Amino acid sequence: MKFSEQLRKKADSIWNASFEHPFVRGVADGSLPIECFTYYVQQDSFYLSRFAQVQAIGAAKALDFHTTSQMAFHAKSTFDAEHMLHEGFAKDLGLEKNSEGHMAEEPAPTAVAYTNHLFSVAYKGSLGEVIAAILPCYWLYWEIGEKYKGSTPEHPVYQKWIDTYGDEWFATLVKEQINRLDDCAKKASAEEKQRMESIFITSSRYEYMFWEMSYTLEKWPV
Numbered sequence: 001m002k003f004s005e006q007l008r009k010k011a012d013s014i015w016n017a018s019f020e021h022p023f024v025r026g027v028a029d030g031s032l033p034i035e036c037f038t039y040y041v042q043q044d045s046f047y048l049s050r051f052a053q054v055q056a057i058g059a060a061k062a063l064d065f066h067t068t069s070q071m072a073f074h075a076k077s078t079f080d081a082e083h084m085l086h087e088g089f090a091k092d093l094g095l096e097k098n099s100e101g102h103m104a105e106e107p108a109p110t111a112v113a114y115t116n117h118l119f120s121v122a123y124k125g126s127l128g129e130v131i132a133a134i135l136p137c138y139w140l141y142w143e144i145g146e147k148y149k150g151s152t153p154e155h156p157v158y159q160k161w162i163d164t165y166g167d168e169w170f171a172t173l174v175k176e177q178i179n180r181l182d183d184c185a186k187k188a189s190a191e192e193k194q195r196m197e198s199i200f201i202t203s204s205r206y207e208y209m210f211w212e213m214s215y216t217l218e219k220w221p222v
């Protein structure tokens with residue numbers, strides 16, 4: 001079994017919890033309160049701005065020219081996706097970007113914790129560990145897109161979100177990173193692969209927590 005398949009299997013119960021989360025189900029059937037989605041878009045705009053920085057650190061960590069170029073291309077694609085997806089939402093939902101170029105008035109505890117996890121891996125880990133950290137973000141959304149492709153939430157904003165992650169351009173990016181994970185794993189020691197697994201599980205847990213954060217409109221307690 002490929003290393004990516006092993007990780008996917010280990011994360012299965014965590015990913016199933018995401019598929020069934022009321023936020024995800026609510027987008028698919030149109031029942032999600034719009035204030036939860038607006039809050040999600042703001043926090044996700046912050047998240048993706050940090051995600052692109054982590055991809056760029058991955059570009060710098062790559063050991064060959066081609067991978068550096070591809071990782072930098074992926075950082076640019078994250079910006080393009082954020083722009084494409086969230087710009088439309090911003091108009092519909094009445095949101096604006098701040099001086100850092102994202103929409104969160106204040107990043108919420110889970111969004112800060114998740115992006116700090118990504119940064120910690122990016123600064124101290126190998127490229128393989130960086131890919132293990134960012135892969136659940138790609139792969140989980142791809143599976144959500146595939147799962148809910150046929151849904152028609154009768155809400156233009158929710159429909160656009162489902163269509164984006166069910167689209168072929170996204171699938172191509174995801175498959176490339178799954179292959180990169182397997183390439184890195186082939187060259188990694190047993191200890192490094194153990195770290196990659198643990199990092200992948202942590203990111204999977206944070207993906208679940210990101211839905212919960214959005215559904216409950218999480219705030220700092222003080």
Ligand SMILES: Cc1ncc(CO)c(N)n1
Nearest residue numbers: 044047048137138141210
């Ligand atoms: C939190 C989060 N994870 C993954 C994606 C999709 O890449 C996203 N937009 N936001």
Ligand SMILES: Cc1ncsc1CCO
Nearest residue numbers: 074077078081137138173
């Ligand atoms: C993971 C992800 N999310 C939005 S775009 C993208 C991939 C950018 O390469």
